Amino acid sequence: MKVGVYAGSFCPVTKGHVDAIERASKLVDNLIVVIPININKTFKISLEDRTELLKEAVKHVKNVTVCNTHLALADFCKDVKAEIIIKSIRNAVDMQYEMDMADINKSLSGIETVFLAADKKYAVVSSTFVRELAAFGKDITPYVPAHLAEKITKYFKN
Amino acid sequence: MKVGVYAGSFCPVTKGHVDAIERASKLVDNLIVVIPININKTFKISLEDRTELLKEAVKHVKNVTVCNTHLALADFCKDVKAEIIIKSIRNAVDMQYEMDMADINKSLSGIETVFLAADKKYAVVSSTFVRELAAFGKDITPYVPAHLAEKITKYFKN
Amino acid sequence: MKVGVYAGSFCPVTKGHVDAIERASKLVDNLIVVIPININKTFKISLEDRTELLKEAVKHVKNVTVCNTHLALADFCKDVKAEIIIKSIRNAVDMQYEMDMADINKSLSGIETVFLAADKKYAVVSSTFVRELAAFGKDITPYVPAHLAEKITKYFKN
């Protein structure tokens, strides 16, 4: 049984994330979507709420589990016996950083990283953009899972 | 049973290709390494010889089959019931083109493409570089499968 | 009255070109779409046929004229009293070359170049891809103006 890991901070989860997770889930038997706990960064949505929203967003994908971790990603993968990390790449410019991270993770724990190209429809939809739109009071419904749009909007109201 | 496809023209096969194929073979049950027949391009090594050298190069990888095809890659994947195309990316600059190709192939036949980052050791080793080195009479042994270096060198002697 | 110039070799014209020309036509009073005659390059479609197909492709856009020229682009712009060159950019990687060309054209004749980002829907649709698909006998209808698909296909049949 092949286990894969998909990681992110999901602040907030976007339609792009959901599409990538759906596609990633087909590459493995079980996909663990994990939010690493980054103590050096502050988020407008609490870890608990991000985890909860993420669970809501992907509950229709059968072989997906959502969790969070205090471990470095390479260690987490070992712990859950994952064989691959799956990343979604929104554009070529991001690729350099991600190739470096893949290299580091491989040398730390031997884990392989594979990359999916984000669907063109979602390539511009980053969490940062959603936060900015919400801060300006714009409707974020086209960019986040429809049934979560109202909840997510509240976190970014000024 | 999951079938993957890895494609290239392999003129000649390099150590970088072999490393990528070994890694790709672990992501699927069967990996088909295919040389698409490109009638608009001429190669210093004939299709037959490229196929033969490639077979020699990866014969130690159990779940790998080598072949060539007249079909477009998206059609070939359908024919062999492959679920994913696996590409190895040597650097971020190549990524834009590959993301476009992945998008085209997905829209043509629904096939998913996943990307591996080439191992740093092999990131500079392209077939083009090997051909240039060989043309200058340089030893290409560090860059191609050791047991094939002599054979490959002959194709590029001036 | 503001005149703009949009240039390309259009071998063949794609849906991406048509979309870009429609958008460019709104930026000026008259848009001249020009095929520079490149004597150093050979094309699978003759200059006459490329011009004809292009005319067919954009005949619904009122303020657009199609022509071809032996002049360098900077000189052609002076001749037709154009104030701007309009280019469509498919991805960030192409931008460096285009910024250099814009700089050259400005220093040659003072003409300004403005860039449009290709619509995501068409960002992967280059003439090169269309030619490759057609060469493999694939249906190119989704990528070229629908009423020209049949004609265009014939040029690339092997």
Add this chain to the structure above:
Amino acid sequence: MKVGVYAGSFCPVTKGHVDAIERASKLVDNLIVVIPININKTFKISLEDRTELLKEAVKHVKNVTVCNTHLALADFCKDVKAEIIIKSIRNAVDMQYEMDMADINKSLSGIETVFLAADKKYAVVSSTFVRELAAFGKDITPYVPAHLAEKITKYFKN
């Protein structure tokens, strides 16, 4: 009558901005240069002073108006009936982000974005560089409008 919008935080306005605004002003009948009010970011120069310095910097360009706004850029454009956003690109690396923003703004309000390549003379002159130079006590006169250099320097003195 064609209205265009050029946006920035101008902290401080540079010679590169002035050159871009002069060029952009020729593409439209009226150019509105706007400073969006970003409540999540702090600036070394107050909104009022940035607006004032910008007015001083471009007062020689007849069809330019300077203002600031609480609205998202897409909404502001609707309000002032602008048809295009004009952006100046300093290098190809910035282009990916700007293409994403253009796409977002188009889907939010239908507004078109056009890009100008920054003049080579000004391509390295960002507000960030000016701030860093000023912080080290270097003369910033070559990089900002000459008659404002003294005023601007004061904001960045340590």
Add this chain to the structure above:
Amino acid sequence: MKVGVYAGSFCPVTKGHVDAIERASKLVDNLIVVIPININKTFKISLEDRTELLKEAVKHVKNVTVCNTHLALADFCKDVKAEIIIKSIRNAVDMQYEMDMADINKSLSGIETVFLAADKKYAVVSSTFVRELAAFGKDITPYVPAHLAEKITKYFKN
């Protein structure tokens, strides 16, 4: 006698830095490795400790001096009569920023900048990565000078 300058914040010094400094030291008679004092940034390691660790890290390289400065880099170079700045580039994406900085420094003081490509072995090893690994309690020994690993680790323990 040719003097060169290599600058960085070295928080912490990595094996990649040491390799680059060794290579840079061969290009000049004397190499001054300098930490510019950046009052706008906070570092997890104090200036004194960064300077000390750096001295330890490169003490085996004979023609290297380590120091820090309140001056802008261009001014520092003049002061120490340096003819060139030597930078190590980890990947092509970083190059645009560095080319701009080189241009600025040349126009400020006439100083020339030359670039070395980081050795593939060290291309992924940035100070940022080391800090992140250390924060997760990972062993950073493979990435920093071996005899300093223990000391460096302490600064990033949570």
Add this chain to the structure above:
Amino acid sequence: MKVGVYAGSFCPVTKGHVDAIERASKLVDNLIVVIPININKTFKISLEDRTELLKEAVKHVKNVTVCNTHLALADFCKDVKAEIIIKSIRNAVDMQYEMDMADINKSLSGIETVFLAADKKYAVVSSTFVRELAAFGKDITPYVPAHLAEKITKYFKN
């Protein structure tokens, strides 16, 4: 005594080349500018004429020698006891290829490569652009050494 090598095909030599060679000549005691003989490529200007034009173009730079070679660049460097290869980079996009080449040359013969950023004034002036301008009958004087413009133009007349 430090020997450096600067290589190119110089078809034709441009003002950008001359500027780069002048700057490179200051980094070493002797600079050898070499045209590798590429038997797989055809040039509009013969090897002899390219060598002659190059000599004319840089005869004002005292410590520069011009020659050509049948050897691979790494071997040539060994032969002439060069310690460094000096390359001029016109833009960040070219950097990936050049970093790969530097890596290859280092592993072949231990030779170090250093990069200079092309002066902004010359960053758009490639030999390719000069050939295209000349083919359209445009004046190339601003882009090539003034005293050679007439001679060079003749090679590209149609």
